[in-house]
Amino acid sequence: MISELIRDFVFEIAKKEIPEDVKEIAERQIENLKISAEAGKKSKVFRGIQEKIEKIGLSSPLKEILLYSSASTIYDWDDYLFAGHTGHSAVFTSLFLGENFKIEKEKILKAVILGNEIGGRFGIATLIGPLNGQMMTFLHGIISASIAEFLIGDIKNIPKKISFYVSNPHFLHFRGFMGGETKVFSVSLPTIQGIIASIFDFKENERAFEGFFKLFSYSKLDEEFLNRVFSPNFFLTRTIMIKELPGCAYVLPQLESAISLKEKITESFGKFDINCVQKVEVEYSIIPAILDSISSKFLDFSNHIPAQFSTYCTIALALSKDNFSYRSYEDIEDEKSKILQLTSKIQTKHNPKYTLEIIEKTLEHFPFLLLSKPKISGLLRALIYSEAKINILEALPVLPNIVKALIPTKNIKNNRDMKPPSDNFEFIFPAKVRIFYQGAVFEEERISHSFPAKSEKAKEIIKKKKSIVLKEN
Known part of the structure; x- marks a missing residue:
């Protein structure tokens, strides 16, 4: 077939x-x-x-x-x-x-x-x-x-x-x-x-x-x-x-927020000193939470690969570097002490509402995914295989809504009410970052991490990336 x-x-x-x-x-x-x-x-x-x-x-x-x-x-x-x-x-x-x-x-x-x-x-x-x-x-x-x-x-x-x-x-x-x-x-x-x-x-x-x-x-x-x-x-x-910035797409909202907040802090205080960062709080969906759990097993600073999948490391690297770029990852070994200093101040939390938003958005555009069975057991098998450690208790408040979103109605099972797929789809991975700096709190929330290739913004990004890379020739 x-x-x-x-x-x-x-x-x-x-x-x-x-x-x-x-x-x-x-x-x-x-x-x-x-x-x-x-x-x-x-x-x-x-x-x-x-x-x-x-x-x-x-x-x-x-x-x-x-x-x-x-x-x-x-x-x-x-x-x-x-x-x-x-x-x-x-x-x-x-x-x-x-x-x-x-x-x-x-x-x-x-x-x-x-x-x-x-x-x-x-x-x-x-x-x-x-x-x-x-x-x-x-x-x-x-x-x-x-x-x-x-x-x-x-x-x-x-x-x-x-x-x-x-x-x-x-x-x-x-x-x-x-x-x-x-x-x-x-x-x-x-x-x-x-x-x-x-x-x-x-x-x-x-x-x-x-x-x-x-x-x-x-x-x-x-x-x-x-x-x-x-x-x-x-x-x-x-x-x-x-992607506008280098790194795994699932950590980019956190990375972009950290860079933006660093700029705001610099404007407010005249400079940015990593020693003045008291705490960084991050809320995100289950996917970057899983990636943090996985990447932490391999983050030994001998190479930059696991760092690109770590919210902790990308935020710390962005805050410790003056101008974050793709070459910043090459400096991970040299920046180890600064990164460790900052990661000790970063606290992450899985926000189940963000996870639900991702599921609902995906199913809205590709409802036929509901015909794929099993869903809950399959998700659990995938989670177990990843060796990630996730606190399921955090998801309890919205767990009924997540389960409901994943269970097709009787009409959908019978292929009535099944809307055709829509390719007008944009990925979302909501995240919120708060930086506590000298008694002040700076906060930013983002719902996406990249830009649709069809958009004018993507065209600008490609042009910008080209100038950055060619400049280093």
Whole structure:
């Protein structure tokens, strides 16, 4: 069944005229990821890597795909959509395969969009599972296998090529993701493997999809649910968000608030002295709370990766640095004493109302998620796998509302009252930060952490990022 759904979906996308707004979003995504990769290539991790790649005989286009898809991940200065960080593989697989095989620009742009749409849909199908966000690295092999076949093969074979990759997909564990700098492999290795899988041409492995979903999804993926997920009637590319600051999207509201409050304190007192910070209080949703619990296990200041997922560390780094930028993460070892001084003053609290807002917003735009079962037990399995320690008692006041939001009504179960999905979706991750400074209290609340790629603000951000990165050449 899944093969037919993918095949029909791909044919529909391939033959239809892509709306102009979707094309413009994809073009902005391409520009944004190029800048992210250029920033990443300045990292010490990438010193000399190009020469080593050439020495072992890896040639174009795999050489460029490997280098750029790795570099674009290092500072977490990327973009993302519902559901997944699809751009790293969708953009660089399309660009460098297209360039190598002299494919027209219009088809390359369509390949990027196709990669987003396929990757995002597999992301939705595996949204409740052992992995989430950037750790859903298997999406990149699915994306690259699809794009390779779309650009230089036969689109009717895309389900078959995906089945080759998902028969042996990547499963990234937390110790590989946050335990060192090996996060740089999280996109490039599955992307290269997906392209390699697309080269072969034996019979499709239908059983591979069954095994894949059994491993990566804690939901019941029945025919009705998958039909809605793989509908060609909405573009997940429209949900792409562009980050203004580097770091995990889930900690950016806290980071942005801290930077803004630091500026306000400086205006009020004429300067900002970290020794005068008495306390920092943070309220946020369950997702950054989980990330704080996970990242704290790996935050040893030997590298910056876990810091990008820690509310404590990003706030402390932002307050201790004069001008926070993507290069600030490189200074984490040198700033260790200041960071520890500040993190000891930071208190975080899960605000269940924020978690409820996220759930309600997501279900408002993608109500078919209610058809995915089980929900409560699946969420608990995902939480247990993460090894995060969350105080469930904090959620008791709004727990009935959360449960109610996750349980479909009888009419929805019978597929009446089920609204079609809306791709006019913007991620929200509400957070509130208070800084107690010399007896005064400064407070800021934010509901989002990035900007829709379709917005003028995103266009400004990309231009600003480009000037920052190029200035350092």
